[in-house]
Amino acid sequence: MVSSVSIGVGRLVGRERERLELTAAVDEARRGRGRVVLITGDAGIGRTRLCEEVEAYARAQGFATFWGHGVDDAPPYWPWIQLIRGFVRTCMTPDIERALGPAIDDLAFFLPSLRRNARVTELSPDDPAALHRLVDAVLMLVRAASAAQPLVLLLDDLHAADVASVKLLEFLALEIHDAPLLVIGSYREAEAGVRPAVGKLLSSIGRRATTIALKGLDAGAMAEIMRDVTGLELDDNIVKLLCRRAGGNPLFVRELARYLRSSSEDDAFARAIMTIPHAIGDLIVGRLGLLSPAAKAVVLAAAVAGMEVEASLLAAICRLEPAECLSSIEEAVRIGLAAPGANGIAFSQALVRQAIYRSIPVAERARLHHAFAVVAAPSYEAAAEPRFAELAHHFAQGASFGGWDKVVHYERLAGEHAAKRLAFDEAVVHFSRAHERSAKIDPEDRCELLMVLSDALLATGESARAVEALVEAAEIARAHGRPRLLARFALRAGRRGSALRHSPQFVQLCQDALDRLGDDEPALRAQLLARLAATRPSAERTSMAMRALAIARSVDDPAALADTLLSAYHVLDGAEYLQERLAIASQAEELASGLHRRDLVLESSDAHYLALVELDDLAGAERELSRCALLARELRSGYYEWLTRTHEAALALARGDLADAERLADEGYRLGERAGATREARVRHLLLLWRLRRRQNRLSELASRALEMIAVAPEAPIWRVLLAQSRLAAKDESGARELLGTIDADGLPRDELWLGTLVGLAEIAIVLGDLTSMSLVRDRLAPFAGRNAILGRGAALIAPVTLTLEQLDVAIGKVAGGAREPTPTGGMIAVEMELSGSEWIVRWGGVSVSIADSKGSRYLAELVRHPDRELHVAELAMRAAGMADDGEAAGPEVDAVRSRVEELMDVLGEAEQRQHLARANAARESIERLTDEMLASRTKRTGPDIERLRQSVTKRLRDAIKKIGAKDALLGRHLSQALRTGTTCIYSPLVTPNDPSG
Numbered sequence: 001m002v003s004s005v006s007i008g009v010g011r012l013v014g015r016e017r018e019r020l021e022l023t024a025a026v027d028e029a030r031r032g033r034g035r036v037v038l039i040t041g042d043a044g045i046g047r048t049r050l051c052e053e054v055e056a057y058a059r060a061q062g063f064a065t066f067w068g069h070g071v072d073d074a075p076p077y078w079p080w081i082q083l084i085r086g087f088v089r090t091c092m093t094p095d096i097e098r099a100l101g102p103a104i105d106d107l108a109f110f111l112p113s114l115r116r117n118a119r120v121t122e123l124s125p126d127d128p129a130a131l132h133r134l135v136d137a138v139l140m141l142v143r144a145a146s147a148a149q150p151l152v153l154l155l156d157d158l159h160a161a162d163v164a165s166v167k168l169l170e171f172l173a174l175e176i177h178d179a180p181l182l183v184i185g186s187y188r189e190a191e192a193g194v195r196p197a198v199g200k201l202l203s204s205i206g207r208r209a210t211t212i213a214l215k216g217l218d219a220g221a222m223a224e225i226m227r228d229v230t231g232l233e234l235d236d237n238i239v240k241l242l243c244r245r246a247g248g249n250p251l252f253v254r255e256l257a258r259y260l261r262s263s264s265e266d267d268a269f270a271r272a273i274m275t276i277p278h279a280i281g282d283l284i285v286g287r288l289g290l291l292s293p294a295a296k297a298v299v300l301a302a303a304v305a306g307m308e309v310e311a312s313l314l315a316a317i318c319r320l321e322p323a324e325c326l327s328s329i330e331e332a333v334r335i336g337l338a339a340p341g342a343n344g345i346a347f348s349q350a351l352v353r354q355a356i357y358r359s360i361p362v363a364e365r366a367r368l369h370h371a372f373a374v375v376a377a378p379s380y381e382a383a384a385e386p387r388f389a390e391l392a393h394h395f396a397q398g399a400s401f402g403g404w405d406k407v408v409h410y411e412r413l414a415g416e417h418a419a420k421r422l423a424f425d426e427a428v429v430h431f432s433r434a435h436e437r438s439a440k441i442d443p444e445d446r447c448e449l450l451m452v453l454s455d456a457l458l459a460t461g462e463s464a465r466a467v468e469a470l471v472e473a474a475e476i477a478r479a480h481g482r483p484r485l486l487a488r489f490a491l492r493a494g495r496r497g498s499a500l501r502h503s504p505q506f507v508q509l510c511q512d513a514l515d516r517l518g519d520d521e522p523a524l525r526a527q528l529l530a531r532l533a534a535t536r537p538s539a540e541r542t543s544m545a546m547r548a549l550a551i552a553r554s555v556d557d558p559a560a561l562a563d564t565l566l567s568a569y570h571v572l573d574g575a576e577y578l579q580e581r582l583a584i585a586s587q588a589e590e591l592a593s594g595l596h597r598r599d600l601v602l603e604s605s606d607a608h609y610l611a612l613v614e615l616d617d618l619a620g621a622e623r624e625l626s627r628c629a630l631l632a633r634e635l636r637s638g639y640y641e642w643l644t645r646t647h648e649a650a651l652a653l654a655r656g657d658l659a660d661a662e663r664l665a666d667e668g669y670r671l672g673e674r675a676g677a678t679r680e681a682r683v684r685h686l687l688l689l690w691r692l693r694r695r696q697n698r699l700s701e702l703a704s705r706a707l708e709m710i711a712v713a714p715e716a717p718i719w720r721v722l723l724a725q726s727r728l729a730a731k732d733e734s735g736a737r738e739l740l741g742t743i744d745a746d747g748l749p750r751d752e753l754w755l756g757t758l759v760g761l762a763e764i765a766i767v768l769g770d771l772t773s774m775s776l777v778r779d780r781l782a783p784f785a786g787r788n789a790i791l792g793r794g795a796a797l798i799a800p801v802t803l804t805l806e807q808l809d810v811a812i813g814k815v816a817g818g819a820r821e822p823t824p825t826g827g828m829i830a831v832e833m834e835l836s837g838s839e840w841i842v843r844w845g846g847v848s849v850s851i852a853d854s855k856g857s858r859y860l861a862e863l864v865r866h867p868d869r870e871l872h873v874a875e876l877a878m879r880a881a882g883m884a885d886d887g888e889a890a891g892p893e894v895d896a897v898r899s900r901v902e903e904l905m906d907v908l909g910e911a912e913q914r915q916h917l918a919r920a921n922a923a924r925e926s927i928e929r930l931t932d933e934m935l936a937s938r939t940k941r942t943g944p945d946i947e948r949l950r951q952s953v954t955k956r957l958r959d960a961i962k963k964i965g966a967k968d969a970l971l972g973r974h975l976s977q978a979l980r981t982g983t984t985c986i987y988s989p990l991v992t993p994n995d996p997s998g
Contacts, residue, residue, distance in 0.1 A: 014221030044251025070161030216248015370398025
């Protein structure tokens, strides 16, 4: 055992080592090295007292400190609500509010008074990303607050906290290592072990945190406590006896001391030593005999009610006048059984309350639970944080007096409140308890209960159990002849973004609901048909969607029509239905606006954006996307925030901003995971990477990813197209040709991937010079000239079809006219430039235009002279400077530097290909140094830094391309898409004559 706990006023005995470890953690936090410390130990071992000691030290060092307490059956996030309320009440400043920005509206989740933007909706339990948004908001708050003043956050009794609260601590623990912030959590290991989800989370946190395990006090520390409480010098043998009996537990030691002190007052000390109880509970319960009957009744009722109870509720249960009840509370406080509460009585130790509670006979306990629930229900329901879980607990414990109806009612309310508060693990517990007791309630209520249970299970990732709940609900609805109920469940399970939407159970549920509805309920029927159409093969889906639209338009139900329209939009995804999709998006948005359904307006906006992209109206698409992204943020829709981020990545790719495109694509993938759309996010991310890596000449990197997708979805030819292109990039022409032969261009599914797949096939066929494939693909693409080919509902833009047709025409003419003549770019038509006097002649296929000589045109000429080769902007500037400029020759010094830079560029290329990062960085630094020196020498001034040079080169290149585009739009567009600018620039005709996404 180790050596102390508070005795007297504020003295800590026997915990010096632990105190020093914690005060050192405070000092580290003051220096910006934040951490989490967990304190574990049995009941009464002194966890809370040690925290109080550290709090006093931290305050003396200038820290702000805030407490949160885990309480059984408290509302979700209760410890964090206490913390945040305390902080806002005492420390919130305008500077911190500004640092939080829009995240302050997310913190209104804990404290509604923090809401600043009335247009921003509350975080929704239907949005899987809401929890991550909440975590981000709390993290921003503690970071902003600790930047203003270092913080200590104390979370006591975490074993009693809800799962969501402990999860929030787990997230926080990963992010505070560089903040002036110390988080101290305390819990009892035994009690945490009884709740596996909480115990597992605390163990996980403990692996990354500092853990202090409090053991029993040694004999010396216990003797000190005994002396302070009894005022007696005890014999060593007595101290040893007490140590054995108390097991080093400070609370037990104090209770023993009180027992001995009261016994010594009637000269029975020696006898008391011989009759010391073996359990602390016996000591505590023994003191009940010192109370009057009224005071004892109040204490027993309080032990049933909870750790802290209002006096008015106790007076009602015990049928006492308010004054008599307060007098009884004072009695209990005087003998140390309780402490004064804010408005009544409180137990300072859970162990004391448990001992008293266990002493009450079972039947009397049940009566008190029921009586308390009845009395407390009005105030608990009306509380700012409703206490439904506590009411459910009390009604359950008193069910022998009141039955199970109230239990089911309050468990469901507790589950709904937990789900609303994003505490889905708690919601599952409450809904499951309600379901267990729901056999005698109305079938429709049972079905509704199972549906909310299914939703909560999905939110926790338990999809198998979610499907089981859905199937059980459907069976109840069928057994009781409730087709309308069945239909409502099908629509709920199949809402957009639901993980159940494509499950066999959902399909069966939809079909059963349709069969049982017959011709009744046409609005429901239309919505079901449109949902079901998305699960059907291509041959059936279109006709089913059209039938759904016809039915929806025949009834006067704008909400049902808007829902059906949006479902049909994604079913009518063939290239030939673009005008229909555009009309659907416009009508759906008009209906949604009239209904004031901002969620449907958001869906309609996303649909409208996709249609504009396909129409090649990228300016209009950008405007619509800005509107869509704003609405997604205001509605707190993680699903649509993910979609809009991937759309932003696609548009950045179309503009040629490759760095932005990659950043946005990665952000989008993370948002998709948060939104619970991991599989779909992975697909969209890969489609974006396809077009990005193609622009970067890194397509060969995606071969393994393509093979993985072929294994998962062998029926989707798009992945074989990606694999073929990655093999071409790796110079495996025979492998690409073999794959091309496995893809039937006439047999491609006519879905949202059809047009993009055809363009991908065209890119392969052109490189291979496959005349048959080029001709076939050209015929299939011809009706869609003027359109953009997209992949995966806008996940990536492939190419303007017109540009692809132009490229096919040139390649077909070249191959059909004679033997194939491969070019350095693998068969694609590259731009050529020639200086004639003061003009550059630009040739591309059969096109020829001229532009004036300028720095931009010289940069462009260097790039097209070296297709598929990255040139650093410094080298471009050097090469342009080396050209004749106002009659000045380059000179031997420039030639020498250029030669050395070219050598270094070869070294850089090889190092990057082999991923030798150190060697690549060294080569890059040498290139920049040599070029800066050369430029400084030629301009007689300090060489520009690389960033300024990058901006200058980019602007001049774009100006030159704009002049070319004014004379030939297709040539200008080809150059815009084939050219990548940045610190290094590259012209890649292999990639981009067919690729606006680059």
